[in-house]
Amino acid sequence: MSQPRVNLWKSVYRFKHAYVFLLPLIVLLGLFSYYPIVMALKMSFYHWKGGNEAVFIGFDNFVTLFKDKAFYVSLKNALWFILFDCTVGVLMPLIVAELLFHLKSTRLQYVYRTLFVATITVPSVIIILIWVFLYNPSIGGMNVLVDIIGISPQLWLGGTDTALFSIIFSGFPFINPIFLLIVFAALQAIPKSLHEASVMEGCGVWKRILSIDIPLILGQLKLIFILGILHGMQSFYKQMIMTDGGPGNETLVPGLHMFQAGFRHNDFGYASTIGFVMLILMLVLTIVSNKLIKTEDDH
Amino acid sequence: MNKNKIASFILIFLLSLFILFSFFPILIMLLTSLKSNMQVSLGVFKFPSVIHWDNYSRAFDAVLPYAMNSIFIAVAAVIGVLIASSFAAYAFARYRFPGREILYYLIIALMMVPAVLILIPMFKLVVALDMLNTYWVVILPQIASGCIIAVFLLRSFFAGLPEDLFESFRIDGAREITILTRLVLPLSKPIMGTIAVLNFHSSWNDYIWPLVTINKNALKPVVTGIMSFSNDYSTDYGPMMAAYVLASIPLMLVIGFAMKYFVHGLTSGAVKA
Numbered sequence: 366m367s368q369p370r371v372n373l374w375k376s377v378y379r380f381k382h383a384y385v386f387l388l389p390l391i392v393l394l395g396l397f398s399y400y401p402i403v404m405a406l407k408m409s410f411y412h413w414k415g416g417n418e419a420v421f422i423g424f425d426n427f428v429t430l431f432k433d434k435a436f437y438v439s440l441k442n443a444l445w446f447i448l449f450d451c452t453v454g455v456l457m458p459l460i461v462a463e464l465l466f467h468l469k470s471t472r473l474q475y476v477y478r479t480l481f482v483a484t485i486t487v488p489s490v491i492i493i494l495i496w497v498f499l500y501n502p503s504i505g506g507m508n509v510l511v512d513i514i515g516i517s518p519q520l521w522l523g524g525t526d527t528a529l530f531s532i533i534f535s536g537f538p539f540i541n542p543i544f545l546l547i548v549f550a551a552l553q554a555i556p557k558s559l560h561e562a563s564v565m566e567g568c569g570v571w572k573r574i575l576s577i578d579i580p581l582i583l584g585q586l587k588l589i590f591i592l593g594i595l596h597g598m599q600s601f602y603k604q605m606i607m608t609d610g611g612p613g614n615e616t617l618v619p620g621l622h623m624f625q626a627g628f629r630h631n632d633f634g635y636a637s638t639i640g641f642v643m644l645i646l647m648l649v650l651t652i653v654s655n656k657l658i659k660t661e662d663d664h
Numbered sequence: 665m666n667k668n669k670i671a672s673f674i675l676i677f678l679l680s681l682f683i684l685f686s687f688f689p690i691l692i693m694l695l696t697s698l699k700s701n702m703q704v705s706l707g708v709f710k711f712p713s714v715i716h717w718d719n720y721s722r723a724f725d726a727v728l729p730y731a732m733n734s735i736f737i738a739v740a741a742v743i744g745v746l747i748a749s750s751f752a753a754y755a756f757a758r759y760r761f762p763g764r765e766i767l768y769y770l771i772i773a774l775m776m777v778p779a780v781l782i783l784i785p786m787f788k789l790v791v792a793l794d795m796l797n798t799y800w801v802v803i804l805p806q807i808a809s810g811c812i813i814a815v816f817l818l819r820s821f822f823a824g825l826p827e828d829l830f831e832s833f834r835i836d837g838a839r840e841i842t843i844l845t846r847l848v849l850p851l852s853k854p855i856m857g858t859i860a861v862l863n864f865h866s867s868w869n870d871y872i873w874p875l876v877t878i879n880k881n882a883l884k885p886v887v888t889g890i891m892s893f894s895n896d897y898s899t900d901y902g903p904m905m906a907a908y909v910l911a912s913i914p915l916m917l918v919i920g921f922a923m924k925y926f927v928h929g930l931t932s933g934a935v936k937a
Contacts, residue, residue, distance in 0.1 A: 373762055380761035382840045387767065390752040390811055397786060397808035398774050404785035464679050469672055477679050479923055484686045486916040487693070488869050490887045491908045494894060495689040498696070498901065499708070506692070506708030538685035599778045602871050606891075620780045627784045628876060640781040647778055 409641040413634035426638035436639070439617040440646075442529060446618065447597030447650075449533050454593045455586055457539040462548035463574060478549065481542045493606050496535040497522065500607075522608050528615045532607050544589045551582035587658045594650045599643060619643050697905035704901045716902055723893075723907035729882065730889030735914055737802050737885055738867035744807035745814050745863045746856060752811070753818030754844055758830070768819070774812045787876060801877045802885065806870060810863040821855050822848060857925035861918065868915045886911045 377384070409426055413419035430436055461481070468474050499505040500521035508518040521531045555578065563573045579586070601620030604610060610617035610625070619639060627636030695711070696704060697719055703712045755761070756768050786805065795801040825848065833843045849856070874888045881892065890911050897904045 376762055380759050383755040383759035383761040383764075386751040386755035389748040390771070390815070391767075393748060393804065393808040393811065394771065394774065396789070397805045398777070398782065398812075401782035401785035401789060402777060404788070405781050408785065461679070461682055464675050464682075467671075468675055468679075473676070477683065480683050481686060482919070482923065483916075484690065485865065486919045487690055487908075487912045488887050488915065490869065490871050491693070491890070491911060492689050494890075494908065495693050495905075498905075499689070499692060504705055504708070504901070509707065509709065537688070538682060540682060540686055595778065599780045601780070605872075623780060624783070624872070627787075633784050633788065636784050640778075640784065644778060644781050648776070651776070 405637050405640050408634050408637040411634045411637075413632075413637075415631045419634065422634075426635050427642075429635065430638050430642060435614050435617060435622060436619070438614045439619045439622045442614075442616060443598055443618045445529060446533065446600075447594055449536075449539075450593030450597040451590050453539045454536075454541065454544075455589050458541055458544040458548050458589065459586065461540050461545055462552055463578070465545075465549055466552045467570075478546065481540060481545055485542055490602070490606065493535060493603055497607055500531055500535075523612060525612050525615055528608050528612060532603055532616055535603065535607070541589075544592075547585050547589065548582060551585040552578060555581050583658065587654070590658065591651055591654055594654060595647055598647050598650065693905050693908050696901055697909050699902050701899070701901060719902040719906040720910070722903045723910055726893050727886065727890070727907045727910040730884055730886040730893075731911060731914060733799070733883060733889070734868055734885040734887070737799055737806070738864045740799070740803045741806040741810060741867045742860045742863045744803065745810035746860060748807060749811040749814035749818055749859070750849065750852070750856070751844070753815045754822055754848060756815070756819045757822035771812060771815055775816070779809070783872070783876075790877060796877055797880045797883055799883065802870065802874050805873060806863070806867050810859075810866065814859045814863070817855060817859060818852070821852055825851060854925055857922055861922040861925065864918050865915065 408419065410421060410423060411419040412422045412425070465474055465477055468477070499507050502508060502518060502520050502523065505521075507521055511517075511519065519527050522528050524531075559577055559581075560573070563577055568576075599620050601618050601624060604616050604618050604621050605624065608616045610621050620643070623636045623639035623643070626632045626639060692708065696708065698715045698717070699712045699719075700714075700716050703710070703714075703716075752771075756764060790796060790801050829847060830843060833847055838846070868885075869887065870885070871887050874885050875891075878884050878888065881889070884892070890907055893907055894904050897907075
């Protein structure tokens with residue numbers, strides 16, 4: 366009767382090497398991934414503020430959250446970041462990858478790819494600090510630049526109407542080098558015969574891109590699209606450095622709202638609740654876009 | 665023929681324009697780092713008549729300790745990721761042990777978990793473990809998060825290695841650990857190199873976590889250290905930008921040396937949707 370169990374232990378023993386090899390990773394992930402995830406979900410249901418004992422309060426944090434005006438404002442702002450990441454953030458790497466792909470010389474292709482990748486050698490926080498400098502209304506260069514095209518000086522990060530746009534624009538020219546490499550690799554993986562056939566058929570460049578390239582690299586574009594959603598929804602260090610959510614709540618995003626609840630107001634329970642709701646929103650958005658964008662590998 | 669030339673001219677022009685745009689903030693940083701405050705106020709886009717190299721000497725002493733901290737943290741995180749993920753990926757790729765599928769999917773599922781969700785419980789955890797203001801408080805979570813994608817990449821690479829190689833080692837009576845260190849790891853240098861660079865880069869860029877866990881100046885990594893530097897020098901733009909340049913140099917060197925691995929590793933289909 367206990368035969369299967371004995372066999373299980375036997376095969377566990379036989380593969381003891383495998384478990385030993387896995388041990389360091391499992392300990393690390395247990396401590397710094399699984400435990401925090403479980404705690405985050407659990408603490409959403411607790412009143413846990415400052416140094417006080419955590420008290421179970423059921424859905425009270427969620428009720429507070431759904432009445433929290435700042436949370437809705439942060440979601441509306443996040444929507445702008447998501448929209449931008451999912452459109453321009455996908456389109457620009459695609460355009461540049463197509464340009465690269467059409468270059469005849471492989472040497473030049475390599476040079477340009479290397480140059481785009483070279484931009485990631487400056488830490489992103491520093492790039493943001495440089496933009497903060499550029500947006501400085503009196504000394505930074507942005508007001509000089511817009512003056513050329515006849516726009517009056519702006520407050521940029523300090524202005525109610527301009528702050529959100531200024532943060533988005535600091536991603537200019539929106540070419541993520543890693544995304545570029547992924548799309549470029551996908552283009553190179555398209556069988557040469559298909560492109561040759563399209564030339565024989567007298568297919569123009571545009572038609573070819575729309576009817577051959579894009580359908581065949583849809584998997585990679587979808588990946589970038591979904592990464593864009595996840596990034597737009599949860600990233601908040603830009604907002605934190607550039608405006609800290611201000612002026613008012615003009616640039617507040619859910620991640621920053623959570624950070625402020627947790628680390629400024631020491632309200633860990635409420636912050637966990639914001640994290641919980643963000644997780645659900647991200648899952649829903651990912652599943653929906655997974656369903657909406659059909660690719661070849663789905664069948 | 666002529667038409668082809670015009671087409672490739674347009675391609676090169678557009679690509680160069682995009683490169684220029686991509687380097688725009690970096691060029692501003694380099695330009696401003698050579699100016700005095702007076703010259704900055706004359707115009708951000710103007711070239712300075714006199715070059716102020718002394719900005720760099722002023723910034724150097726401030727940035728060096730932070731940069732050393734970052735180098736230590738990044739190297740430790742990279743080594744940790746390479747060891748833990750290659751052992752685990754090897755186990756997943758080469759053994760059919762009970763629980764293999766479940767464990768693998770439990771690990772891969774972590775890719776979907778947003779970093780923001782675990783920020784606060786992880787902070788509470790390291791407070792309880794009394795790890796605040798140590799190097800380990802930054803290194804260990806970086807190893808854990810870096811391993812997730814590394815296990816994913818390495819497992820498919822290890823699984824693709826031909827079985828005959830393993831057989832020949834086993835016939836010679838090699839122990840499992842010998843097979844891993846003598847056969848598998850030497851063959852996986854390119855993919856290991858890619859993983860190392862990716863993790864060095866993300867360690868160097870890590871901002872929010874070190875910001876909340878290390879407030880002792882002597883231990884701060886460069887990205888959070890530079891924030892306190894820019895607050896002190898907030899109106900001294902030349903030295904501030906020089907500090908930004910210096911803070912990027914180690915990352916430039918690492919990525920520069922590994923560029924071939926990096927560009928090839930990521931384009932050879934290592935990352936597939």
